[in-house]
Amino acid sequence: MNEEQKQKYKQKYDQAKQNGVKFWPDIIYKDLLVSFAFFILLIGLAAFVGVAIEPKADPSDSTYVPRPEWYFLFLFEFLKFVPGKIEWMGTFVLPVIGVLVLFALPFLDRNPLRHWKNRLTGVSIMGVVVLGMVGLTIRSVITTPKNEEGFVANTPAGKMILGGELYGIYCVECHGPDGEGGVIAGVEGMEGVELKPISSRDEMYTRSDETLGAIIEYGQQDLGMPPFGLAYGGELKKSELDAMVFFMRYTWDDRAELPADAASAGAIPNLAENEIPSYEVHISKIIQRYCISCHRPGKENNNYLMGTYQEILTTGDNAANNLLAGDMTSYLIQAINGESIFDESGEEIIQQMPPTKLMKEEYISIFENWVLNGMPETAADAEVLTVEVTAEE
Amino acid sequence: MAENVFSWLDERLGLKAIYDTILDRKVPKVNWWFTLGSASLFLGIMQGITGMLLSVYYVPTPDHAYDSITFIMTGVQFGWLIRGIHHWGASLLILTAFIHMLRVFFYGAYKYPREFTWITGVGLLISALGMGFTGYLLPWNQRSYWATTVGSEIAGTVPWVGDFILRTLRGGTNLSALTLSRFFSLHIWIFPAIILATVGTHLYLVIRLGISHIPDKDS
Amino acid sequence: MPSKYRSPVMDRRSFVKIVTASLGSMMAAIVGLPVIQYFISPALGKTGSDDWISLGSLDNFPFDLPTLFNFNITQVNGWERSSMSYGAFVLRKEGQDPIVFSDVCTHLSCRVNWDEENKEFHCPCHNAFFDANGEVVSGPPPRPLDQYEIRLDGDQLFIHLTEG
Structure with missing residues (x-):
């Protein structure tokens, strides 16, 4: 800009000021209204959307799909288009050039005119860049796979629930539903091995949380216990190991006290008088503790999976006879009552279930009650049945 | 009484002069887009306040960072509010600052005599992104851990000195307690100091030169 | 500003002053009161044994x-x-x-x-x-x-x- 142009600009600006307003109150007033709107928005976001709960950082869990804060997503997405050999062009050279151009903009753009109609080139370049950034951001949001939104256990109640579930899946087949140990039955490679209890006072008093966690994480190969930690070939993340140890400690250690609400979380609910059990409230909880350890994919279980309501009703080699509404000769009912089932040739096709030790009497009767009432899925389904029964009386 | 106090203070502090130069001055009539600068300032102040408050409970070590934030969210009264404002404020601040920059660009306000104001503004935007990058790691959760792993890996691709930059950024080869504490230091001391100085310059220039006017078709 | 928009009760300047003061103190209160709670929170819970x-x-x-x-x-x-x-x-x-x-x-x-x-x-x-x-x-x-x-x-x- 030459002196003449500078003078001309100053003149124009002075004129605009003459026709203008006072900084206080006019400008401040507008600014304040907008800031206040942002303030309300912030409070609203904090109160109603909140901050998502994430699991604790776990260097051994590399399954996590990294995703930067949203305002870096465009750069992240852009890198997908840069060939590996010249990656540094995309990660370093272009961003640095971009920043430098931005800094130097007043010196690169020597055009003295300011209205956008007189700066079409510059305005269009900026427009394309901004649209590109927005487009890349959107594309990134769409194409990046979502992380499994697992249940994040960071409260005592949450840890009890998660820990109990995991214990039911991974530990029960050998250690039993209450950590009582005993002679293992029906586990490949461990048949007939006798385990000492892991829930005893001795065990709880002499092993710290760190020790318990380490045993589960690394396994005890000589004793037949496989490693469960992700870093050692298992399936469990750090946070899951923590939850499992938390569950064991607070369920079995008589010195450990837990707030009442957390202690009852995840426990198998008792059946109220006249209440009809449902899959959702009772059966799924019992299965989680007593059955799922073997009745999940990849285990020897006559192909009978018990992960969901549908699976329980429809899977297995004996699916046709496993669960019959109102029928006490359903295979499942017979098996949990300790009876073996034989086919026509007299060969045992189902042994007693659970194979080592029958469940508590009350759980067996919950199962029977459930089958007698036609195996309702949800609490609402069961409620309807309850109402009908009382209406008939 | 109030008048006496005021005149006593004015005599010593020059309040009237400040009022005359900063508040009671003529500026061009402008539209609502011109409010985004002060909105960014407002959000920045909110970040400062809530950030200071978070540091009351936050502990920047891998052992405690996650638990201390869980404690802020569940164990401290209104901790969720303070963290919520800080979390969302960061995103809003980047957004408003960016749109503020687009407004300045669109009206050609970076031209004479406001070139230096623009440079400080770009500096502020970059620093805000730096705050975002360093702050992202502090909760020490899966999201922040892996995003920072990849983010610092990107710095590692710079030719020749990449590995050196990577190790400087992480304070070692891997993400560790050293990474967390240097990110924390950057986030609460170094970047804020830079931002404070730059915002001071930026505002001084805005007041000294006046806010730009909306250009007409001939200019 | 044309005189027909002028309020008989107060001029623009005092209106803006009032709005500024009230919005400002509202924000200070919405953040300020929780901040006090936030600070004293550990002193309020169940303590001791x-x-x-x-x-x-x-x-x-x-x-x-x-x-x-x-x-x-x-x-x-x-x-x-x-x-x-x-x-x-x-x-x-x-x-x-x-x-x-x-x-x-x-x-x-x-x-x-x-x-x-x-x-x-x-x-x-x-x-x-x-x-x-x-x-x-x-x-x-x-x-x-x-x-x-x-x-x-x-x-x-x-x-x-x-x-x-």
């Missing part, structure tokens, strides 16, 4: 000699568990219930020691002395050593630990 601590059999404590018994209590502060150490001097006298003194000096909470030679409790911080019954002999403490409430269950001695 209320437990009967077992000191074991009375036979462990000799007659007429204040004997120190140390014990640890685990406390959860925020998210962190820490072990706090406590000390109690048990003094048994023939034919009387035992007396259990806290080893915390009533002056400024230093720990007192039993000086067998002079038969006194001595607090090294500000040179205070208590006699075997906990009474102040000399020095700055405002009152005798604190005593724990005790309970005897057979020959098992328990003390009542209340804090906060």
Whole structure:
């Protein structure tokens, strides 16, 4: 800009000021209204959307799909288009050039005119860049796979629930539903091995949380216990190991006290008088503790999976006879009552279930009650049945 | 009484002069887009306040960072509010600052005599992104851990000195307690100091030169 | 501004002043009041402990000699568990219930020691002395050593630990 142009600009600006307003109150007033709107928005976001709960950082869990804060997503997405050999062009050279151009903009753009109609080139370049950034951001949001939104256990109640579930899946087949140990039955490679209890006072008093966690994480190969930690070939993340140890400690250690609400979380609910059990409230909880350890994919279980309501009703080699509404000769009912089932040739096709030790009497009767009432899925389904029964009386 | 106090203070502090130069001055009539600068300032102040408050409970070590934030969210009264404002404020601040920059660009306000104001503004935007990058790691959760792993890996691709930059950024080869504490230091001391100085310059220039006017078709 | 838009009650400037002041104080209050709660929150929760601590059999404590018994209590502060150490001097006298003194000096909470030679409790911080019954002999403490409430269950001695 030459002196003449500078003078001309100053003149124009002075004129605009003459026709203008006072900084206080006019400008401040507008600014304040907008800031206040942002303030309300912030409070609203904090109160109603909140901050998502994430699991604790776990260097051994590399399954996590990294995703930067949203305002870096465009750069992240852009890198997908840069060939590996010249990656540094995309990660370093272009961003640095971009920043430098931005800094130097007043010196690169020597055009003295300011209205956008007189700066079409510059305005269009900026427009394309901004649209590109927005487009890349959107594309990134769409194409990046979502992380499994697992249940994040960071409260005592949450840890009890998660820990109990995991214990039911991974530990029960050998250690039993209450950590009582005993002679293992029906586990490949461990048949007939006798385990000492892991829930005893001795065990709880002499092993710290760190020790318990380490045993589960690394396994005890000589004793037949496989490693469960992700870093050692298992399936469990750090946070899951923590939850499992938390569950064991607070369920079995008589010195450990837990707030009442957390202690009852995840426990198998008792059946109220006249209440009809449902899959959702009772059966799924019992299965989680007593059955799922073997009745999940990849285990020897006559192909009978018990992960969901549908699976329980429809899977297995004996699916046709496993669960019959109102029928006490359903295979499942017979098996949990300790009876073996034989086919026509007299060969045992189902042994007693659970194979080592029958469940508590009350759980067996919950199962029977459930089958007698036609195996309702949800609490609402069961409620309807309850109402009908009382209406008939 | 109030008048006496005021005149006593004015005599010593020059309040009237400040009022005359900063508040009671003529500026061009402008539209609502011109409010985004002060909105960014407002959000920045909110970040400062809530950030200071978070540091009351936050502990920047891998052992405690996650638990201390869980404690802020569940164990401290209104901790969720303070963290919520800080979390969302960061995103809003980047957004408003960016749109503020687009407004300045669109009206050609970076031209004479406001070139230096623009440079400080770009500096502020970059620093805000730096705050975002360093702050992202502090909760020490899966999201922040892996995003920072990849983010610092990107710095590692710079030719020749990449590995050196990577190790400087992480304070070692891997993400560790050293990474967390240097990110924390950057986030609460170094970047804020830079931002404070730059915002001071930026505002001084805005007041000294006046806010730009909306250009007409001939200019 | 054309005069027909002018309010008869107040001019624009005072209106803006009022709006500015009220929005400003509203924001200050919405953030400020929670901030006070945020700060004092740890002081409000349930604090301290209320437990009967077992000191074991009375036979462990000799007659007429204040004997120190140390014990640890685990406390959860925020998210962190820490072990706090406590000390109690048990003094048994023939034919009387035992007396259990806290080893915390009533002056400024230093720990007192039993000086067998002079038969006194001595607090090294500000040179205070208590006699075997906990009474102040000399020095700055405002009152005798604190005593724990005790309970005897057979020959098992328990003390009542209340804090906060």
